[in-house]
Amino acid sequence: MSEPSDMLLEVKNLTVDFRVKGGRFTAVKNVSFFIRTGETFGLVGESGSGKTTIGRAIVRIAPASAGDILFKGRKINGKIAQELDAEVVQKIQMIFQDPMASLNERAKVDYIVSEGIMNFRTHRSEKERVALVHKALMDVGLLPEFASRFPHEFSGGQRQRIGIARSLIMEPELVICDEPISSLDVSIRAQVLNLMSELQKRKGLTYLFISHDLSVVRFITDRIAVINKGELVELAATEELFGRPLHPYTRALLSAIPFPDPILERRKKLVVYDPACHEYSNDRPAWMEIGRGHFVLANQAEAAEYRRILAG
16 A cells, blocks of 8 residues: 555554453454545444444554554554653544533533643643633634533534534644534534534644445545445545445445435335355455555455456
């Protein structure tokens, strides 16, 4: 895999195991990808596919069992220097799926948003802290007066905006968005997505956008990686992936996207992914580049067929 000069984050052969009753469970297996500065990189898959575990490994919540995670060329998984650990906490932030569960319901918004800068003492005075909180709230479309309220006084969309403000006040470079709109009403989702796009342009942010909703991922991402049972099966530019999906699992996911037109919805054909379609007994699969920037998990026979599809 080529390494661009503007690479911000690189994940190399990442494996994450968890201890379970009776042994160990591998949630993420030998995953590799990179994220360029300023792009939105999508990570999609079904529930339980391991996508959230990858995000948590990057922010050091879930320890990596094998492989490397590099941020601006420096390894950040495992034991690292205290100074680098502090930089990672500041420069890589996470927006969580459930805005209510991720906010301290007993704390006021003022404390929730400013907890990070208080821990790192990045402000010089109380007046400056208050000013930073007010600016963070205004950046996400909330009034400064909201700082004196509690999370339960807000709607789901407003709570997610508070979570975004809590991340942005740290002035991060990379924001990991873990299903940030899945718990919101459909009418609110577009507002939050547009807000995130606007903030990215204004602040030069880089996003890792984790989701199971392919229609949302198509709207906001530059490149997409598809994960199935802890393994990446395909990675390509967003429109390339939607226009020329190669792996059978990717095709199955795309076939399940609902159409707004009820007539087209009734006519569409669902593709069911059957792992038995792969013959890996003598020809084992590997992660390889089939076309320029288009990667897929395939054995040699499948790779030849995929290259024929791209050439046609």
